[in-house]
Amino acid sequence: xxxxxxxxxxxxxxxxxxxxxxxxxxxxxxxxxxxxxxxxxxxxxxxxxxxxxxxxxxxxxxxxxxxxxxxxxxxxxxxxxxxxxxxxxxxxxxxxxxxxxxxxxxxxxxxxxxxxxxxxxxxxxxxxxxxxxxxxxxxxxxxxxxxxxxxxxxxxxxxxxxxxxxxxxxxxxxxxxxxxxxxxxxxxxxxxxxxxxxxxxxxxxxxxxxxxxxxxxxxxxxxxxxxxxxxxxxxxxxxxxxxxxxxxxxxxxxxxxxxxxxxxxxxxxxxxxxxxxxxxxxxxxxxxxxxxxxxxxxxxxxxxxxxxxxxxxxxxxxxxxxxxxx
Amino acid sequence: xxxxxxxxxxxxxxxxxxxxxxxxxxxxxxxxxxxxxxxxxxxxxxxxxxxxxxxxxxxxxxxxxxxxxxxxxxxxxxxxxxxxxxxxxxxxxxxxxxxxxxxxxxxxxxxxxxxxxxxxxxxxxxxxxxxxxxxxxxxxxxxxxxxxxxxxxxxxxxxxxxxxxxxxxxxxxxxxxxxxxxxxxxxxxxxxxxxxxxxxxxxxxxxxxxxxxxxxxxxxxxxxxxxxxxxxxxxxxxxxxxxxxxxxxxxxxxxxxxxxxxxxxxxxxxxxxxxxxxxxxxxxxxxxxxxxxxxxxxxxxx
Numbered sequence: 001x002x003x004x005x006x007x008x009x010x011x012x013x014x015x016x017x018x019x020x021x022x023x024x025x026x027x028x029x030x031x032x033x034x035x036x037x038x039x040x041x042x043x044x045x046x047x048x049x050x051x052x053x054x055x056x057x058x059x060x061x062x063x064x065x066x067x068x069x070x071x072x073x074x075x076x077x078x079x080x081x082x083x084x085x086x087x088x089x090x091x092x093x094x095x096x097x098x099x100x101x102x103x104x105x106x107x108x109x110x111x112x113x114x115x116x117x118x119x120x121x122x123x124x125x126x127x128x129x130x131x132x133x134x135x136x137x138x139x140x141x142x143x144x145x146x147x148x149x150x151x152x153x154x155x156x157x158x159x160x161x162x163x164x165x166x167x168x169x170x171x172x173x174x175x176x177x178x179x180x181x182x183x184x185x186x187x188x189x190x191x192x193x194x195x196x197x198x199x200x201x202x203x204x205x206x207x208x209x210x211x212x213x214x215x216x217x218x219x220x221x222x223x224x225x226x227x228x229x230x231x232x233x234x235x236x237x238x239x240x241x242x243x244x245x246x247x248x249x250x251x252x253x254x255x256x257x258x259x260x261x262x263x264x265x266x267x268x269x270x271x272x273x274x275x276x277x278x279x280x281x282x283x284x285x286x287x288x289x290x291x292x293x294x295x296x297x298x299x300x301x302x303x304x305x306x307x308x309x310x311x312x313x314x315x316x317x318x319x320x321x322x323x324x325x326x
Numbered sequence: 327x328x329x330x331x332x333x334x335x336x337x338x339x340x341x342x343x344x345x346x347x348x349x350x351x352x353x354x355x356x357x358x359x360x361x362x363x364x365x366x367x368x369x370x371x372x373x374x375x376x377x378x379x380x381x382x383x384x385x386x387x388x389x390x391x392x393x394x395x396x397x398x399x400x401x402x403x404x405x406x407x408x409x410x411x412x413x414x415x416x417x418x419x420x421x422x423x424x425x426x427x428x429x430x431x432x433x434x435x436x437x438x439x440x441x442x443x444x445x446x447x448x449x450x451x452x453x454x455x456x457x458x459x460x461x462x463x464x465x466x467x468x469x470x471x472x473x474x475x476x477x478x479x480x481x482x483x484x485x486x487x488x489x490x491x492x493x494x495x496x497x498x499x500x501x502x503x504x505x506x507x508x509x510x511x512x513x514x515x516x517x518x519x520x521x522x523x524x525x526x527x528x529x530x531x532x533x534x535x536x537x538x539x540x541x542x543x544x545x546x547x548x549x550x551x552x553x554x555x556x557x558x559x560x561x562x563x564x565x566x567x568x569x570x571x572x573x574x575x576x577x578x579x580x581x582x583x584x585x586x587x588x589x590x591x592x593x594x595x596x597x598x599x600x601x602x603x604x605x606x607x608x609x610x611x612x613x614x615x616x617x618x619x620x621x622x623x624x625x626x627x628x
Contacts, residue, residue, distance in 0.1 A: 110416070111417075112417055112429070215335065218335070240375075240439055240441075243373050243375055243441045243443075243481075244375060244441075244479070252334060256334055256360075256488075257336070257360050258334060258335055258336060258337065259336075259337040259339070260336070260337070260338055260339075260356075260360055261338070261339055261340075261356055262339075263337060263339035263481070263483055264339075264373060264481055266373050266441070266443060267337075267339055267371055267373050267481045267483040268337055268339075268483070270369075270371055270443070270445050271373065271429075271441075271443035272416040272417065272427075272443055272445070273416070276335070276337070276485055277369075278335055278487070281333070281366075281368065281451070281487055282333055283333050283334065283335050283487050284333055284334070285334075302377065302437040302439065303437070
């Protein structure tokens, strides 16, 4: 039969080819974690439903706090949800975090005001755009587990999502893959009416691997909480604490200054992004090395609001990646 | 690979205190590379804190404090530039303390305090040679009284990394440059040939313009008033060849994005050429505009 139309034949795309990888994926799981407890999510929800390998591009968390179910009033407990919940990530036998890392210590902030508050619920959203897509073999899953650190007396709900892409059936990973890694140090709580000091451990901000870690960023957060019954919790405000009182100095395990002299947290970690961005600069953390953070908390220069017992702590983290043979 | 000499991050920090109308130089030793090693600087951050005699929001001390930055004898800024004219903003212009660049604290201290945070991500990382220092001088406006009380505390930090020991000194160093035009308040003002200009004998790679509008609050300038963005102030720009950059008088916040207060583009300005800005609507002593030019040029190291 003679074709009447010249040029490409109008055909229905081959359905099998269309579904052979390269499709975007968004995988989600959720959990509610009681105060001072741990919890997991349904891992099956975070697997590639196609049964193939995938690459994860970004990890996102939505953290929420229901006022009606807890003793705190609306307006309380806001702004520190990311510091109240820790997340540990594992891919098979490979740890992606150094234990439980506060959810807000993975990525940079893009807004001074991170929390959305209604009369019944407070939400905060955080995300970690991975320095390189993370290869997850077929059948594998990046398994998250959570820890409610007890910063707030109440349950915390979390939704974790992976933005990923499906890989073709016969995809072979490159000889080396970039595996992300995150670690964090949480200082002791300081009474903001008095001076104090603290030091991180060798295992907090550490590279425990035989490969160097190329750093993506360091993050710094300063939650400020009141211990009053109708207390408050801030991270963006309480600014004399972060901008003046809480200072940090960091050296590496070779004694080399990273932050040479004591600098306010808001100078070390830019106030607007809560981070020190290092992506693309080939800044490296040596194998089997660590950073030691020295915290110096100064007494306030102005009198503190009377009647309030207010505490602040420093959350310092780093993220990066290392190259591992696939 | 000698891991103990890898490219590690580095942050240098210094602090000054400024009275109204005063000036100071940040401690050069604190801002110098340890062990006299070469370093790369990628970002400069400032935090400006002050007490308030009366509640205030929406004003940023970044308008009231200017800085001059040099590396050795080489100018990074042409004279003193308001700190808020060096980097784009990451927060909207709003009277609310929750959203603007300056954060008001009334939750912890009895004396209200206000802290402004600004940063300049350099257009190209700056290579600082061993033995040289990126020096910062500061000057505070004399019109920075109430609602601010007492001295301003200014923290300046340089964020970057150590150079690798085996890294050769670059043959050409990309040196950032910033210039500003600060006209007097008048119905119609035009910038001069030396304001937004390339004073060098090499091309200047222009990265962006930053445009800021402010009004006074109390007896102090630096109040970034939202209503100023509604079309009262307009701007037009041409280059020294007469070509239009902003063709017709355009609302200031349309030319310089309302959120970032910046217009980022890539253009090369030939040696000794300049841009001319025409601004209308600044009548009234309370209105101030500053337009800055940010870029870099290549300097040969010999």
